[in-house]
Structure formats: structure tokens, C-alpha cells
Amino acid sequence: MDDDKIDEWKEAIDNAEDKDSKNVLKTEALLNMLEDLEEARDQAEENQRLYKAITENTSDHIALLKLDTTYLYLNPSNEKLGYSPDELVGKKAIDMIHPDDRKKLKSVLARYTIKKISSLFRKEETVSERFTYRFPDKSGKWHDMDAVGNPIPNPAGEGYNILVVSRDITEEKRTLEKLKESEERFRMAFDYAPVGYYISDTKGVFIDGNKEAERIIGYKKDDLIGKNYFDVGLLTKKSVPLAVKILALNTAGKPTGPDEFELVRKDGKHVNLEVWTYPVRLKGKRVVLGAVLDITKRKMAEEDLKKERSLLEKYLNLSQVIMLAVDSDFKVKLINQKGADILGYKKSDIIGKDWISNFIPKEYREQLRQYGNELLSGKRDPMDYNENPVLTKKGEQRLIGWHNTVIRDDEGNFVSHLSSGQDITDKKRAEKEIYEKSERLSALFENAADAIFVADAETRDLTDCNNAAEDMTGYSKKKLLSMKADQLHPKDVLKKTMDGFRKQAKGQIKTVGSEVLTKNKKRIPVTINSSAFKMNDKKYLIGIFREKIMEKTKDA
Known part of the structure; x- marks a missing residue:
């Protein structure tokens, strides 16, 4: 019984003239209230049966959880994943979902719970939040789930629970992924086909094209999409009647080709093409799929062959x-x-x-x-x-x-x-002479009285030396070629030596005075004449080291 009806009964009882009339009215009001309560109970039971039937027969997965995601109730649809409701009641959903989805789901639940509870206190309309997660079936296989969650008052006491309705979208997602992969494979095959492909409507307006078509005509497809090829200057005057004829056949649902066309590229050059066309359906509309083969080289080859035959003898x-x-x-x-x-x-x-x-x-x-x-x-x-x-x-x-x-x-x-x-x-004969000269130069290099060192100008690694270099330093050639040029000199004269090389390179001095540090740590005074040369595009330094015999004798 609603509030307005109760007020009417109160007013009638208050206005009764005697006690008996008031008692009769009170009894009648009570009976009416009992009747209304009975109807309300019947309606509630009917609603409960209806809700139960919907809950137990829907294909959606329905679950009631505590705020910590502990399962309180699950409908039979969850058995599709291999679980009975009793197996999951008492477990936490957050512990079962895919590890990569837990952090995201916790954030969603926390954010939504605060938002929802706040709205309940303010008696605002219910606000739901959608999210996705992965849940394992009993065999361990992961399923993609699309869910909507709503905090609701706890029917068994104080606080709030979360009602989550989920739908298994695994197959749907797999189908979409396969469709996407199929589209990507088709797009890749279309874009990178060795034959030029284009799509136009039956009036000649460009819709799409691949990379080979772009290469053939010299235009980017974005420059042509939405434009009519009769208007952009692609066709020569000779080719226009044939293009009109082909479009008419395509409009009638007939394929054509191969037909030879002469087109004008964006750069003004003419190209010869063989073209096949096929009327197809795209999004419910008839369009033309064209296959284009560049035969310019073949045509040129045919012409060249005629010329070559006459020129062959010459x-x-x-x-x-x-x-x-x-x-x-x-x-x-x-x-x-x-x-x-x-x-x-x-x-x-x-x-x-x-x-x-x-x-x-x-x-x-x-x-x-x-x-x-x-x-x-x-x-x-x-x-x-x-x-x-x-x-x-x-x-x-x-x-x-x-x-x-x-x-x-x-x-x-x-x-x-x-x-x-x-x-x-x-x-x-020249190669033989060069070889012989090389042998002579090699002999002169190896048998020179002065020590000769060759180094990489960039890394300063020693790359060659002669016998006199071994004699001067006391090191074997193998050891010398594992050293840096800087290691030939004592550290205390290295800076002065490098400065001397720079002056020598500028032509300021003829020779550089320095010392060589031998294997036995002996310091030998030397004069150095250095120069740079290139070999195989690489720069090298060559130094001729001569021992200062006279100065050494004088010092002694």
C-alpha cells in the first residue's frame, strides 16, 4: 500500500462519528494492507523466479564478489570454463586472472569502487565501468573476457559487493585477429605485387593503387585518389577511346584485356602498358580492379632488336x-x-x-x-x-x-x-715488370741501413718495418707489429717528438731529433725523416730512423 492510500485511510478514520465506525474502518484498512502485502510478496517471488531463470540460463558469466574480489555467487554459465560454482566460491578472482591483467583490474576496481560508493551516498544514478581481462578455464587455457562491474549494497548486511557480468569473447577476438591478419596479408600482397594494381569506380575515379602502379605512372596514389584519370592527363589522345570502351564493358560486368595503352607519367615520359580489368564488388558497389604490366622495355627492346640486327656487323x-x-x-x-x-x-x-x-x-x-x-x-x-x-x-x-x-x-x-x-x-708483361720492381723495392726496404717503420696514421699501429728496425730496437718484427708507434720513444721525449713531426709536416724542419727506447731499455739518439702516403684509400706514416753515431761518439 503506497503512502497516499495510507493517508486516505487515516483521514477517513479520524472523521468517523463514533467508535464502532472507527473500528470498522481500521479493520478494513488492515485487511487492505494485508492484501497489498500479499500481492507485493507474490510479485517479489515472481520477480525472484524471473531473475533466477535469467541468471541461470543466460550465456553471460554472472558473479557476485566482495570488494576484495572473493567470489560469493556464480551462475551456471561459469561451468563453460570447466568450474562448478562451488569450486570458485570463496576464492579470489584477482588471484585467478592473468598476471598481466591484475594491476590493471585492481586499478579499475579501486577507482570504480570509490566512485560508486560515493555516488550511492549521494543517491546518484548507478555508474558502471567496462573492462577486459583474461581468465583460465580448468585446463589452463586462457579466455578473453569482456566485463561490466557494478558495486551494489550487500543484501546480507552492511557494506557493498561487486556484481560482475562477463562475456567470453575469445572466439570473437580470434576471429577479429584472423580477419585483421587476412586483411594485412591481402594489403601486403596488393602493395608489394610485382604487377601494378589499381581500383577505380566505373567512371574512372581512382580509389586505390599499389606501389608498382605508383612506380609505373610516377604519381603517389594519394595524389590521385578521388580524381578521374580522364582529367589528370594520364591518357594520351590515342588511348582515350579505348579507355572509354573498357569502362563501358566493366559497367556491364565484363572483364577486359590484355589491351595496350600508352600513358603519360607525371614526369612527362611516355610508358607502354598492358592492362587487364575486372569488375568486382567493394562494399556493395561495383568497382574496377585493374592489373597493369609495364611493357615499355619490351617495346623498346623490339625496336632496338631491329636496329641491332643492322648494327651487329658494324x-x-x-x-x-x-x-x-x-x-x-x-x-x-x-x-x-x-x-x-x-x-x-x-x-x-x-x-x-x-x-x-x-x-x-x-x-x-x-x-x-x-x-x-x-x-x-x-x-x-x-x-x-x-x-x-x-x-x-x-x-x-x-x-x-x-x-x-x-x-x-x-x-x-x-x-x-x-x-x-x-x-x-x-x-x-706490365704485371711482370711491376712484380719485379716490387720485389726489388721490397729487397731495398728490407736491406736498408736505416731503420724504417710504417704506421697507420689514424690508429698509430705499426704495420711494417725492416731488418734494421729489428736490429735497432732489439724486438722481433712480430713484436714490433703488435706495438704502437708511440711505444718506440721514451715517454719523456714523446711530446717533443710529436711536435717535431708536426713541424716537419709543415716544412718548418727537415728532420726530427728523438730517441728510441730499445727492448733492453737503452735510449738511442736518432734523427727521423717522416712523410705520409695513401694506399687503398688509407693514410699511413713512414719514418726513416738514423742513429746519431757522431753525436753519440762525441758524448762519450
């Missing part, structure tokens, strides 16, 4: 290397002018002759026949290199460095041995 004749082709019997099929000049013959005197019998010194003939047969049989690398002499008309031998291969037709049948050769006679 090229062979002007080439500064020998071009030689022989058949399986080593008869000459082709030789260029350079080859004829080196041999001292006319080309007509060489073609048709046995190459090995006529133009190779006797001592090399058998070896070269075997070499050629190994090339033919595949026992040697088809792009092999060898060196051998040829015999000129004057009887002179010229050393030639050959690059060799075997030419076969489409069926794999032998066509010819093809070789390009360079006369390396003078080069080999």
Missing part, C-alpha cells in the same frame, strides 16, 4: 675485343675485324679454317681441343674464362684472355662456341 668490326665463333669441329664461322687485325690476316683467310690447327701454337692444341669438348659436353661452366696464346701470321705469339660460352638453339642443339677475347700480352 659492332663486331668496331669492337676492341676479338669476337670468335667456331663449330663443333673448331672451324671458324665468324671473326670480327679486331680478331683479324691481331692475327694479321684478312677475315676471309680465317673463316672456314680449323681454328686450333692454324692459329694456336702446337704445344697448346690438344689441351684446347679437350677444353672445347668439355664446354660442349657441359663439364665446364658455360660462361667460362681461360687464357691461351694465339699464333699470328708473322709467327708471333699473343696471349689472349677468353670468355667462352656455348650457343644452342631452342631445342638444345649445339650451334657454336662463342668466345670474346682480349689481347692481354702487354698487360701481362
Whole structure:
């Protein structure tokens, strides 16, 4: 019975004329109150049955917890994780969730609890907070849970509990992750495909494109998205009618291609393309997926091939290397002018002759026949290199460095041995002279009377020294090459010595006076003449140390 109805009964009883009337009214009011209470109890029981049915049959996980997250009640849905409600009652939820989620959840619960309890005291509307966490099933497998928590008054006494409604989103999350991975894989395959791809609507407005398409046309896709390719100057006048025809076919749901287009790049250069188009659905709308292959090089190659055929003979004749082709019997099929000049013959005197019998010194003939047969049989690398002499008309031998291969037709049948050769006679002679000079210089270096040291200019590590350096210091060459240049001098003269080197480098003095500290700690006065040089892009210092014999004798 509500307050207004009670007030009406009070007023009626107060206005009754006699005691009996008041008693009747009181009895009637009491009966009405009992009737209302019975109805309220029935309604409460009905609500309780309804709430229980919802709680026990919902797929959501419902739990009532203390503020310290101790379970007080769990609905049967928690059995999906392998637990009966009785197994969890009395345990703390915070101890069971994933360790990485505990700190976050504690913060959420603390923040929310303070906020909620404060709002309850002020009789404000209920405020809930959403959070996610991971919870293990009985087998130990982690499940992703999406939850909403609400502090509620404790029905069994003072204080507050927390009502948490959770939903298992593991499969949903896994599906979303797979979808995301699939989208990422598709995007990666699209972006990095070796063929240019673009997407446009059926009117020619750009929607998307990949990196190869950007490379082909010279535009970034962001510069074209939302623009019509008829308006941006991509198409040549010759290509416009074909593009219109293709879009009409795409609008009718028909694919096209391959079709050849000539486009104008952003930098103004023209490119030749083969284009295939496919009408597809994207977000419910028909769009065009285009595949673009850059055939500019192929078209250029076709044109170049025509020119090359006419220039081949001129090229062979002007080439500064020998071009030689022989058949399986080593008869000459082709030789260029350079080859004829080196041999001292006319080309007509060489073609048709046995190459090995006529133009190779006797001592090399058998070896070269075997070499050629190994090339033919595949026992040697088809792009092999060898060196051998040829015999000129004057009887002179010229050393030639050959690059060799075997030419076969489409069926794999032998066509010819093809070789390009360079006369390396003078080069080999020069290399020999350089080697001999190097040997002489090395002998002079090692046998010089003065001690010579070489050091890395940057690290000051000793990198070389001669025999006199070993004699002067008493150290072996191996030991010296493990030392720094600074270790050759006593510490008390090192600064003065370094200053002297700097002055010498500027041309202020000719020699530097210093001392060398030997293995036996003996100090030897020396004069040093130093200079810098570069070798293999690295800077080195060379110092020639001469013992001050006269000064030493004078001091004695």
C-alpha cells in the first residue's frame, strides 16, 4: 500500500462519528494492507523466479564478489570454463586472472569502487565501468573476457559487493585477429605485387593503387585518389577511346584485356602498358580492379632488336675485343675485324679454317681441343674464362684472355662456341715488370741501413718495418707489429717528438731529433725523416730512423 492510500485511510478514520465506525474502518484498512502485502510478496517471488531463470540460463558469466574480489555467487554459465560454482566460491578472482591483467583490474576496481560508493551516498544514478581481462578455464587455457562491474549494497548486511557480468569473447577476438591478419596479408600482397594494381569506380575515379602502379605512372596514389584519370592527363589522345570502351564493358560486368595503352607519367615520359580489368564488388558497389604490366622495355627492346640486327656487323668490326665463333669441329664461322687485325690476316683467310690447327701454337692444341669438348659436353661452366696464346701470321705469339660460352638453339642443339677475347700480352708483361720492381723495392726496404717503420696514421699501429728496425730496437718484427708507434720513444721525449713531426709536416724542419727506447731499455739518439702516403684509400706514416753515431761518439 503506497503512502497516499495510507493517508486516505487515516483521514477517513479520524472523521468517523463514533467508535464502532472507527473500528470498522481500521479493520478494513488492515485487511487492505494485508492484501497489498500479499500481492507485493507474490510479485517479489515472481520477480525472484524471473531473475533466477535469467541468471541461470543466460550465456553471460554472472558473479557476485566482495570488494576484495572473493567470489560469493556464480551462475551456471561459469561451468563453460570447466568450474562448478562451488569450486570458485570463496576464492579470489584477482588471484585467478592473468598476471598481466591484475594491476590493471585492481586499478579499475579501486577507482570504480570509490566512485560508486560515493555516488550511492549521494543517491546518484548507478555508474558502471567496462573492462577486459583474461581468465583460465580448468585446463589452463586462457579466455578473453569482456566485463561490466557494478558495486551494489550487500543484501546480507552492511557494506557493498561487486556484481560482475562477463562475456567470453575469445572466439570473437580470434576471429577479429584472423580477419585483421587476412586483411594485412591481402594489403601486403596488393602493395608489394610485382604487377601494378589499381581500383577505380566505373567512371574512372581512382580509389586505390599499389606501389608498382605508383612506380609505373610516377604519381603517389594519394595524389590521385578521388580524381578521374580522364582529367589528370594520364591518357594520351590515342588511348582515350579505348579507355572509354573498357569502362563501358566493366559497367556491364565484363572483364577486359590484355589491351595496350600508352600513358603519360607525371614526369612527362611516355610508358607502354598492358592492362587487364575486372569488375568486382567493394562494399556493395561495383568497382574496377585493374592489373597493369609495364611493357615499355619490351617495346623498346623490339625496336632496338631491329636496329641491332643492322648494327651487329658494324659492332663486331668496331669492337676492341676479338669476337670468335667456331663449330663443333673448331672451324671458324665468324671473326670480327679486331680478331683479324691481331692475327694479321684478312677475315676471309680465317673463316672456314680449323681454328686450333692454324692459329694456336702446337704445344697448346690438344689441351684446347679437350677444353672445347668439355664446354660442349657441359663439364665446364658455360660462361667460362681461360687464357691461351694465339699464333699470328708473322709467327708471333699473343696471349689472349677468353670468355667462352656455348650457343644452342631452342631445342638444345649445339650451334657454336662463342668466345670474346682480349689481347692481354702487354698487360701481362706490365704485371711482370711491376712484380719485379716490387720485389726489388721490397729487397731495398728490407736491406736498408736505416731503420724504417710504417704506421697507420689514424690508429698509430705499426704495420711494417725492416731488418734494421729489428736490429735497432732489439724486438722481433712480430713484436714490433703488435706495438704502437708511440711505444718506440721514451715517454719523456714523446711530446717533443710529436711536435717535431708536426713541424716537419709543415716544412718548418727537415728532420726530427728523438730517441728510441730499445727492448733492453737503452735510449738511442736518432734523427727521423717522416712523410705520409695513401694506399687503398688509407693514410699511413713512414719514418726513416738514423742513429746519431757522431753525436753519440762525441758524448762519450
